[in-house]
Amino acid sequence: MATAPKPLRTALIGLSSSAITSWAANAHLPGLLTPAGRSKLPITALLNSSVKAAQSAIESYKLNPGTKAYGSPEDLANDPDIDLVICNTRVDKHLETILPSVKKGKDIFVEWPVAANLKDVETLVEEARKSGSRIAVGLQRRWAPPAVKLREIIKDGVEGKKLGKILSVDIRAYGGTIDREITPEGLKYFADRKVGGNVIVIGNGHLFDTVLSVVGNLDPKTVHSKLQLQRPDVRIRDPSTNKIIDTVRSDVPDLLSLHGTLQPSNATLSYLFRRGQQFPGTPALTWTINLEHGEIRLVSQSGLNLELGEPASIHVHWFDNDKVEEVKWEWNAEQAALPPSARNVINTLIAFADRKAPGDGWVSIEDAADRARLMESFLAEWEESQK
Structure with missing residues (x-):
């Protein structure tokens, strides 16, 4: 019998307690808090504009008090206890917030559009090729x-x-x-x-x-x-x-x-x-x-x-x-229990966590x-x- 893949200890970028709009809160968090989400993608850290902002989000969304708070992409990238980084920031912040983790070879899920311009997209492709980082993109529809x-x-x-x-x-x-x-x-x-x-x-x-x-x-x-x-x-x-x-x-x-x-x-x-x-x-x-x-x-x-x-x-x-x-x-029953905007996202994240091949539930x-x-x-x- 095949051994189940190890859970991906997950960091969320952009789960804000004060943002006007929050795709992280509406589309990602509900699925990550389901039993399947908790077992396969445990939330281990948040990265926001400051450590204080991350701590505020941890309290606001009643996450595990042991969840780490980061205000620097480099500090997050250097944490050996983080396996997967999920990026939900505004698109022009995608590159700067995930590039350090890509260079460290961490798994990444970045929402679509990948980055602000084609040059930044190509940078991520090249750096992932060098480091071996798996990057999934939020084209889950x-x-x-x-x-x-x-x-x-x-x-x-x-x-x-x-x-x-x-x-x-x-x-x-x-x-x-x-x-x-x-x-x-x-x-x-x-x-x-x-x-x-x-x-x-x-x-x-x-x-x-x-x-x-x-x-x-x-x-x-x-x-x-x-x-x-x-x-x-x-x-x-x-x-x-x-x-x-x-x-x-x-x-x-x-x-x-x-x-x-x-x-x-x-x-x-x-x-x-x-x-x-x-x-x-x-x-x-x-x-x-x-x-x-x-x-x-x-x-x-x-x-x-x-x-x-x-x-x-x-x-x-x-x-x-x-x-x-x-x-x-x-x-399906699991999707139907979630808010509509979260239904496709969690399926894609779980396919990624289960190490399925690109194209089988997630987009490379x-x-x-x-x-x-x-x-x-x-x-x-x-x-x-x-x-």
């Missing part, structure tokens, strides 16, 4: 149950009845922020391209990665992309008062349209994303996959995430009898770097067109 179900339908059909080869894929998506020209104060940096976190690479980026994980990769030589900044003046809203407190000039596109050829099917991908709300009554996401013998349609009324708000629906239209049937999907830094290079090529082409 590849394993959201709707995405898993779509892959099953494409491969196996429905009740043994197969759909055949993919011919074309069409995406119409809206969101990334609730409003098309207003951003909450905590996400003001979405309007600043150099920070590296914005609606094109985050909200759209997660969806884009999920789509390609289901239908195949784009042949870069065939891609024609068009980005546009339709609403450059972004109003900033104070969430506590709901009042507009500032207006900033954005240098980040708010619309992406692209066409390209998918491999290995040679199918055509038509993809449109627009920031903000859609026309009333229009789903936030409509995703159709046209195959030889039928068409699959996924509809998400409430958002791009597939796991938040009203559950996404999946239907198949069979061409031979012109019938439409719904295909059900569901969360090399794989994520390929996605980052593709996304960056779209943005770089658009920036060049603005000169």
Whole structure:
């Protein structure tokens, strides 16, 4: 009988008791505090902007009093009792907070986007190669149950009845922020391209990665992309008062349209994303996959995430009898007990802790770097067109 892998003693970066938004608290902590999380990924330390801030978070979230508090990435990296570092900071802080631990060969889980720019991504890839550090990237929506179900339908059909080869894929998506020209104060940096976190690479980026994980990769030589900044003046809203407190000039596109050829099917991908709300009554996401013998349609009324708000629906239209049937999907019991934003994250972390191979429940830094290079090529082409 195979021996179970040893638990990964885990440090969290960015679990704040005072942040306006906290992905660490909402998406990571709930799963880490489940029995499976505690046994495989025991929280051993926190790293925040200061030791005092880390201590405050330990108290606020009622973590084990023995949890270590760090204010320096180097001090965390030098702790021999830490096996895994999970990074949830703002994207422009990713490199500086995890690089020391990467150089020490520790396991890393870093949220997507990997880093603020492609140069920083390449630095992490190279340093991980030197040190042997395993780096997982938070593109966990590849394993959201709707995405898993779509892959099953494409491969196996429905009740043994197969759909055949993919011919074309069409995406119409809206969101990334609730409003098309207003951003909450905590996400003001979405309007600043150099920070590296914005609606094109985050909200759209997660969806884009999920789509390609289901239908195949784009042949870069065939891609024609068009980005546009339709609403450059972004109003900033104070969430506590709901009042507009500032207006900033954005240098980040708010619309992406692209066409390209998918491999290995040679199918055509038509993809449109627009920031903000859609026309009333229009789903936030409509995703159709046209195959030889039928068409699959996924509809998400409430958002791009597939796991938040009203559950996404999946239907198949069979061409031979012109019938439409719904295909059900569901969360497993462990996932269903967690807040929606935490459901995919813990599965990915456990796959990583169980030492599964890259691609089997978690995304490697090399794989994520390929996605980052593709996304960056779209943005770089658009920036060049603005000169």
